[in-house]
Amino acid sequence: MxxxxxxxxxxxxxxxxxxxxxxxxxxxxxxxxxxxxxxxxxxxxxxxxxxxxxxxxxxxxxxxxxxxxxxxxxxxxxxxxxxxxxxxxxxxxxxxxxxxxxxxxxxxxxxxxxxxxxxxxxLPLLPMVTIVTHVYSRTATKNTCKEAEDDDISVSRTLRDPQYVNAASLRVLE
CATH class of the missing domain: 2.60.40.10 (Immunoglobulins)
Incomplete structure (x- = not known):
């Protein structure tokens, strides 16, 4: 560009x-x-x-x-x-x-x-295209980073707060 x-x-x-x-x-x-x-x-x-x-x-x-x-x-x-x-x-x-x-x-x-x-x-269109491209790329980068952070949070919650309990661990040994 x-x-x-x-x-x-x-x-x-x-x-x-x-x-x-x-x-x-x-x-x-x-x-x-x-x-x-x-x-x-x-x-x-x-x-x-x-x-x-x-x-x-x-x-x-x-x-x-x-x-x-x-x-x-x-x-x-x-x-x-x-x-x-x-x-x-x-x-x-x-x-x-x-x-x-x-x-x-x-x-x-x-x-x-x-x-x-x-x-x-x-000539007048060139600066406008440059600015729009720059703003779009920054917005896309922020959204990508935010999605990646959201994915990291959900993974860490899954590891800390398990939603499923292992049935074998609930069985009381007789």
């Missing part, structure tokens, strides 16, 4: 209720005004994807969410348009060369999304 609790707590982690895979892309100040890149690696030096401006917040029909900060941007992915694989985030230089800022493996499992919602439903 404790192992199950540990596995559930570790799988929950610190994330949003919706399963967003994220990649943080830190950049230098000189790259701040360059177009951003999000793409799936197709070979060691190439990738397929899309470009977007620093003011973009939602991309690919809402499947990607971009948040900007002073020295980085973060791409959060709800659904992958290009399938599982290694993804890059970067900027597009003046000569149309991609400057890769970060990379990460992303997967498009619908099971992961279902689990991300289900675990928030199950």
């Amino acid at each position: 404790h192992l199950l609790i540990l596995v559930l707590l570790l799988s929950i982690g610190a994330c949003e209720a919706v399963y967003w895979q994220k990649l943080k892309c830190p950049y230098d100040v000189q790259h701040k005004s360059l177009p951003r890149i999000w793409c799936r690696q197709s070979s060691t030096d190439c990738c397929t994807g899309l470009t977007f401006s620093q003011s973009a917040h939602l991309l690919d029909g809402g499947k990607l969410k971009v948040t900007q900060s002073a020295d980085s941007f973060t791409v959060a992915v709800l659904e992958l348009s290009y399938g599982d694989g290694m993804y890059w985030c970067g900027v597009l230089s003046k000569n149309d060369t991609i400057i890769r800022l970060a990379e990460g493996y992303f997967h498009s499992s619908p099971g992961a999304y279902i689990w991300s919602v289900t675990r928030w439903i199950l």
Whole structure:
């Protein structure tokens, strides 16, 4: 039971209720005004994807969410348009060369999304199940101990106060 609790707590982690895979892309100040890149690696030096401006917040029909900060941007992915694989985030230089800022493996499992919602439903139930199980096991243990004590008392009474008298001991020898 404790192992199950540990596995559930570790799988929950610190994330949003919706399963967003994220990649943080830190950049230098000189790259701040360059177009951003999000793409799936197709070979060691190439990738397929899309470009977007620093003011973009939602991309690919809402499947990607971009948040900007002073020295980085973060791409959060709800659904992958290009399938599982290694993804890059970067900027597009003046000569149309991609400057890769970060990379990460992303997967498009619908099971992961279902689990991300289900675990928030199950999370409040976990402490309740643990408490009920603990109370039940303590009650069952107390009842078992009480029954054992009652059995010991009846045995000791039987030995001290016999209910049956041996007929041979009542016979008077003549």
